[in-house]
Amino acid sequence: MQAIIAWIMRAVPFGTIIMYGAMGETVTEKSGNLNLGVPGIMYLGGFAGFASAFIYENNAKNPNGFVCLILSLVCCILASMLGGLIYGFLTISLRANQNVTGLALTTFGMGVANFFGLFLLQGKSYTAAPLANSIYSAKIPGLSGLGAFGNIFFSYGFLAYLAIVVAVILHRFFNKTRTGLKLRAVGENPATADASGVNVTKYKYLATCVGAGISGIGGLYYVLDYNNGIWATTGQIEALGWLALALVIFATWKPLNIIWGAYLFGVLYWLYQYLPSVLGITTAVYVSDLISMLPYGVTSIVRIITRMKKKRENQPPASLGLAYFREER
Amino acid sequence: MVNEGVKIMVHPHSVELKHITKTFGSVVANDDVSMNIREGEILSLLGENGSGKTSLMNMIAGIYYPDAGEIKVHGKVAEIRSPKDAFDLGIGMIHQHFKLVDVFTATENIALGLNESEKFDLKEVRKKAEEICKTYEFDLDLDQKVYSMSVSQKQTLEIVKVLYRGASLLILDEPTAVLTLQEIKKLFNVIRAMKKNGKSVVIITHKLNEVMEISDRVAVLRKGKYIGTIHTYEASESLLTEMMVGQKVELNIDRPTPKNIVKRLEIKHLNVKNIYGLEVLKDINFDAYGGEILGIAGVSGNGQKELLEAIAGLQVTEPGASITYYPQNSDDKMEIIGKTPKAIRNAGVHLSFVPEDRLGMGLVGSMGMSDNMMLKSYENGHSIFLDRKAPKELANEIKDELGVVTPGLQTPVSRLSGGNVQKVLVGREIALSPTVLMTAYAVRGLDINTSYTIYHLLNEQKEKGVAVIYVGEDLDVLLALCDRIMVLCGGQVNGILDGRTATKEEVGRLMTSHVTNLEETAGEDDVDSEIYQTEPSKAAAEEVKANE
Numbered sequence: 001m002q003a004i005i006a007w008i009m010r011a012v013p014f015g016t017i018i019m020y021g022a023m024g025e026t027v028t029e030k031s032g033n034l035n036l037g038v039p040g041i042m043y044l045g046g047f048a049g050f051a052s053a054f055i056y057e058n059n060a061k062n063p064n065g066f067v068c069l070i071l072s073l074v075c076c077i078l079a080s081m082l083g084g085l086i087y088g089f090l091t092i093s094l095r096a097n098q099n100v101t102g103l104a105l106t107t108f109g110m111g112v113a114n115f116f117g118l119f120l121l122q123g124k125s126y127t128a129a130p131l132a133n134s135i136y137s138a139k140i141p142g143l144s145g146l147g148a149f150g151n152i153f154f155s156y157g158f159l160a161y162l163a164i165v166v167a168v169i170l171h172r173f174f175n176k177t178r179t180g181l182k183l184r185a186v187g188e189n190p191a192t193a194d195a196s197g198v199n200v201t202k203y204k205y206l207a208t209c210v211g212a213g214i215s216g217i218g219g220l221y222y223v224l225d226y227n228n229g230i231w232a233t234t235g236q237i238e239a240l241g242w243l244a245l246a247l248v249i250f251a252t253w254k255p256l257n258i259i260w261g262a263y264l265f266g267v268l269y270w271l272y273q274y275l276p277s278v279l280g281i282t283t284a285v286y287v288s289d290l291i292s293m294l295p296y297g298v299t300s301i302v303r304i305i306t307r308m309k310k311k312r313e314n315q316p317p318a319s320l321g322l323a324y325f326r327e328e329r
Numbered sequence: 330m331v332n333e334g335v336k337i338m339v340h341p342h343s344v345e346l347k348h349i350t351k352t353f354g355s356v357v358a359n360d361d362v363s364m365n366i367r368e369g370e371i372l373s374l375l376g377e378n379g380s381g382k383t384s385l386m387n388m389i390a391g392i393y394y395p396d397a398g399e400i401k402v403h404g405k406v407a408e409i410r411s412p413k414d415a416f417d418l419g420i421g422m423i424h425q426h427f428k429l430v431d432v433f434t435a436t437e438n439i440a441l442g443l444n445e446s447e448k449f450d451l452k453e454v455r456k457k458a459e460e461i462c463k464t465y466e467f468d469l470d471l472d473q474k475v476y477s478m479s480v481s482q483k484q485t486l487e488i489v490k491v492l493y494r495g496a497s498l499l500i501l502d503e504p505t506a507v508l509t510l511q512e513i514k515k516l517f518n519v520i521r522a523m524k525k526n527g528k529s530v531v532i533i534t535h536k537l538n539e540v541m542e543i544s545d546r547v548a549v550l551r552k553g554k555y556i557g558t559i560h561t562y563e564a565s566e567s568l569l570t571e572m573m574v575g576q577k578v579e580l581n582i583d584r585p586t587p588k589n590i591v592k593r594l595e596i597k598h599l600n601v602k603n604i605y606g607l608e609v610l611k612d613i614n615f616d617a618y619g620g621e622i623l624g625i626a627g628v629s630g631n632g633q634k635e636l637l638e639a640i641a642g643l644q645v646t647e648p649g650a651s652i653t654y655y656p657q658n659s660d661d662k663m664e665i666i667g668k669t670p671k672a673i674r675n676a677g678v679h680l681s682f683v684p685e686d687r688l689g690m691g692l693v694g695s696m697g698m699s700d701n702m703m704l705k706s707y708e709n710g711h712s713i714f715l716d717r718k719a720p721k722e723l724a725n726e727i728k729d730e731l732g733v734v735t736p737g738l739q740t741p742v743s744r745l746s747g748g749n750v751q752k753v754l755v756g757r758e759i760a761l762s763p764t765v766l767m768t769a770y771a772v773r774g775l776d777i778n779t780s781y782t783i784y785h786l787l788n789e790q791k792e793k794g795v796a797v798i799y800v801g802e803d804l805d806v807l808l809a810l811c812d813r814i815m816v817l818c819g820g821q822v823n824g825i826l827d828g829r830t831a832t833k834e835e836v837g838r839l840m841t842s843h844v845t846n847l848e849e850t851a852g853e854d855d856v857d858s859e860i861y862q863t864e865p866s867k868a869a870a871e872e873v874k875a876n877e
Contacts, residue, residue: 178440178449185430185441192428196442197413312432312476 001148007274008152011266013226016160017042017218019262021244023166024215026253028084030174031207032187032319033091036102038215039241040109041083045216046223047113048079050231053132053224054120065135072132072220080216081209083109088208092201095323110238117231126232133229136221157225159217163259166214170255183207187317190324200324218244243269246299252306252314268294342404343368343498343529344389344420349398351384358384361398362555364548366498371520371530373544373561375537377573378629378802381553382533386500390422391415421491422500425507427483431476435469435486439493454493461492465522468515481512488519492528499523500531505539506630509607517543535573535628537566537841551575566842567834574804574837582784582809584828585792590618593655593765593796594640594678600647601635601820609635610820617765619657622787622797624811624828626804626836629770632820633800637767640798641680642670654678657764657794674705677764681755681771691754694743698735699724701742702757727756731782748779755783759790766790769800784810804833816840 021038028035035041052075057063087105090096121127136157143154174180185193186203194200219237223229227236247265251257272288306314345365351358359381366372376382387393389400391409400407402418409415415422429438436455443454455471462469469485478486484504491499501520505513520530520543534540540547540561547564549556549572556572594617601610610632617623625633638644640652642665652665656676665673681691692701702720709716724738731752735745742750755771768787772780787810791797801807807814811828816839823839 178443181433181437181441181449185433188430188432189428192430193441195412195428198441312474315432318431 003274003277005148005151007267007270007278009155010270010274011263012156012160013221013266014269015262015264015266016156016163017222017226017240018244018247018265019163019167019258020159020218020221021215021241022247022251022258022262023163023170023255024080024211024213024218025245025248026211026251026255026258027170027183027214028208028211029248029253029320030183030187030317031204031211032190032317032322032324033088033204033208034098034102034321035084035087035105035208035211036099036245037083037087037105037109037212038102038244039238040106041080041212041215042219042222042241042244043109043113043237044083044219045076045080045213046219046237047117047231048216049073049076049220050129050132050223050229051075051116051120053229054127054129054231057129057131063131065131068132069135072224073217076216076220077213080219081213083216084209084212085205087212088205091323092204092208095325098321098323106238106241110235120231126230128231129224129229132224136225136229157221159221159225163262167255167259174255184317187319190319194324204324215244243295246296249316250295250299250302252302253316264298265295268298341368342366343402345401345404346385346389347399347401349385349388349395349400351381351388351393351395353384357553359388359395359550360553362550362553363398364555364558366529366531367546369524369527369529370545371524371532371543372558373540373547374531374533374550375535375540375547375569375573376550377535379552380550380573382550383502385550386422386502386531386533389415389420389498390500391420392422416494416496419495419497420500421494421496421498423484423487423491423502423504425502427487429475429483429486432474434474435471435478435489438475438486439471439490442490442494458489458493461489464526465492465519467519479512480507481509481515484508484516485519492523496528498529498531500533502533503535504532505534505536513539535841537569540564540569541566549573567838570834570837570841573841574833577805577808577833580805580809582781582806583788584810584812585788587618587621587791587812589794590620591655591794593617593619595651595653595655596640597651597653599636599639599650599652601632601639601644602647603635608820610639613822615815615822615825617796617798619764619794619796620791621812622791622799622810622828624807624814625798625800625817626807626814627817627840629802631817633769633817635820636817637680637769637798637800640665640673640678640765640767642668642673643680654765677762678767679758679761679763679765680767681758681769692742692750695741697724697737697739697741698728698733698753699738701753702727702760705757705761723757723760727753727760731756731786751783752779755786759786763790763795765796765798767798767800770802771799772806773802780806804836808833808836818842 021042024041025035025038049072053068053072056068056071083105087101090101091098136159138157140154143150146154174184182193182198183203185196186198186200190200218240222237222240223231243265247258247261251261269292271294272283272291276283342365347363349359349362362385374382374386384393388395389409391412391414394410400409402420407418409418430441433441436451436458439458440449440451440454458471461467462471467485467489469482469489473482475483475486488499504516508516520532523530532539532544541564544561546558546560547569548558549569551573596613596615599610599613600608603609613636625636627633635644639646646666650666654663654665654676656663663676665678693704699717699721702723703715703717706720707715709719721738727733728735728738733745733749733752733756735749742753745753751771751773755768758766771783784806787797787799799807799811808828808831813825814828814831814836815825816823816836818840823842826835
């Protein structure tokens with residue numbers, strides 16, 4: 001029992017990271033832009049958030065927790081949106097190939113974060129922002145002390161709950177608002193959207209930048225909460241970024257599916273560590289690597305099933321990955 | 330003007346066009362066109378392919394802007410620079426290619442184009458749209474997703490979309506081209522209902538029987554020029570045909586007398602259905618002979634493409650058809666149906682089809698001339714490496730003989746001008762010394778000189794004993810070049826004429842008179858609705874409903 005609770009408490013924060021990544025990417029993809037730069041953007045967001053908090057903590061006389069929170073969140077979102085803007089400019093205005101641009105952005109984001117990260121590390125193998133970490137991982141007083149129930153539901157920082165709120169908001173935005181309808185039209189059939197008076201370029205830019213902003217929060221959450229506010233040159237964020245992309249497909253581009261899909265991915269990812277103790281068995285080392293592959297395997301299966309069922313609602317936006325030329329009507 | 334100075338509430342003319350000219354590059358689409366659309370009438374805009382019907386209407390709908398001339402709407406000069414401007418003036422156009430989002434419901438598609446200032450309320454939109462459907466007796470499920478709709482339902486949705494925005498003038502671009510007879514009748518009822526409700530309707534068409542059936546007046550365009558408008562009750566099919574095709578133009582194209590003609594192809598009972606289950610070719614029977622040019626006339630989209638593709642092995646045919654090929658060097662007959670396109674090609678039946686975008690079929694735009702030659706020969710030879718020499722020589726030969734203007738053999742063909750691309754395409758097929766050569770729209774978009782080069786090439790092939798099948802658009806050329814002319818209309822052979830004696834009017838009439846008239850099919854309702862029922866999209870619609 002104890003192992004299961006620990007498993008869930010590990011899976012939820014893990015799920016939260018990829019939930020942000022996947023929600024941002026869903027917004028982007030709804031506009032027809034396939035941004036494979038999510039890992040890079042999460043790197044950028046995580047680094048910018050950490051760096052701003054780290055510098056503030058170490059330089060301010062009386063660092064204020066709230067200021068630290070706002071500062072790191074704003075820096076994270078701005079840096080991520082900048083990444084989205086680069087991608088947008090290349091693919092929307094210059095009509096560069098989306099796949100190549102996205103992959104380049106991933107490399108770029110990681111490179112930038114690791115390069116500037118060196119200045120923060122100053123030769124150490126890691127460095128920390130304890131104040132920011134304490135803010136981001138602050139639990140709800142009272143509720144988190146309710147034993148197993150409190151541990152499962154109330155032992156996380158505020159970003160974990162915000163993620164669910166954002167998912168619900170996105171769901172309503174896509175399905176209940178005029179802007180959401182127009183955004184989906186842009187991703188499905190930009191020529192039709194154009195003929196209906198929708199500014200396709202504007203929508204694509206906005207969706208790409210806002211989407212990148214949301215994705216970036218995933219990186220911030222990873223560094224300042226999940227990773228206990230420690231910055232070290234680790235490739236973990238990249239792996240999580242790819243998982244977020246897989247989650248978008250797994251959730252068939254629906255924000256509500258992303259919520260449970262993210263937690264499921266978290267449970268599957270940590271399967272290798274907790275399942276043996278739950279079942280009381282021991283496994284070989286190489287098995288654990290195979291098991292942590294499960295989320296990707298599940299995504300592949302989901303994709304095969306949705307393709308075979310041919311239900312149009314579960315398919316990617318029809319013009320995903322394609323640049324829009326008005327002249328080519 | 331008697332009424333000068335007097336304010337009239339309803340202007341007799343919904344739209345007036347004055348001296349409208351529109352050019353695309355060197356092509357004149359509309360040349361000094363002046364005409365008008367009256368309030369509350371159904372006007373047919375008649376003309377052959379490329380006569381400028383659609384581009385003229387696109388100017389009213391705000392897709393194009395005229396180079397010269399002015400447009401008056403309800404008596405006032407109007408600047409229509411975008412579809413939105415047109416909507417604000419109460420003008421809505423339904424294009425041949427529907428502008429709908431597939432995964433949206435009908436209601437969502439209607440809501441997509443609505444004004445920002447209104448509150449976003451899908452239920453309200455649905456209610457209003459339902460009222461419109463009731464008023465005009467439309468058969469439309471507003472909660473249905475577009476992808477599960479039939480073509481006819483999509484068209485109805487487009488009409489509702491336009492009416493929802495309050496259009497008083499509706500322009501329909503070839504609305505019947507994709508419909509079954511049953512659906513056409515439904516559409517005509519809709520159009521009549523719109524007229525009853527005071528709307529003006531323009532139908533762009535080239536089908537004479539529909540013109541006679543539905544419209545109050547007919548305006549005719551020919552080669553971009555306005556010919557005239559007459560009342561339908563004064564019109565007859567022969568008069569309209571004459572207005573449409575005009576007088577014969579003498580062209581100076583050689584036509585050597587056929588010698589040693591030998592039967593090469595025998596087509597019997599050829600039926601082809603398209604993906605919607607509509608018959609696009611109905612019981613086609615004809616022979617093609619070596620040593621002659623067989624012209625195929627018809628408004629494009631009447632089965633030409635399917636016919637050529639069926640012979641080339643690219644179309645699935647209905648059972649019962651037979652295409653027999655008599656090869657040059659043997660007495661064996663060969664049944665083409667069931668053979669792969671490659672086997673048919675290797676036997677000597679070649680197709681060079683010039684689609685509207687020219688490059689789409691047959692050439693790879695990003696490859697050079699010699700690489701494009703190789704597309705047809707890469708399997709020759711036994712080495713695992715490609716033989717680059719032969720294609721290069723062939724490319725050089727074609728370049729010199731046909732005068733292809735290109736910076737080099739490796740220059741991507743997409744960078745060549747249209748005429749040169751076509752020379753490469755036709756030249757490659759000819760170079761492989763075919764027994765049967767099929768060309769479609771070989772001179773599409775070419776200037777006169779290049780066109781003559783192509784005619785000359787075809788004549789050369791004919792004199793070599795090749796059976797040439799030439800699908801063309803220009804009647805004058807068909808009459809001057811071909812030995813026999815087969816006229817296709819609605820997927821049927823309406824007649825095979827002698828190219829030397831046929832008149833332009835004869836061909837024109839056969840091109841536009843659909844064998845099955847709308848009135849005559851009144852008793853066949855059951856048959857048609859059966860076809861309608863078995864449409865795959867209909868079944869899909871039900872499946873989707875069941876899932877939800």
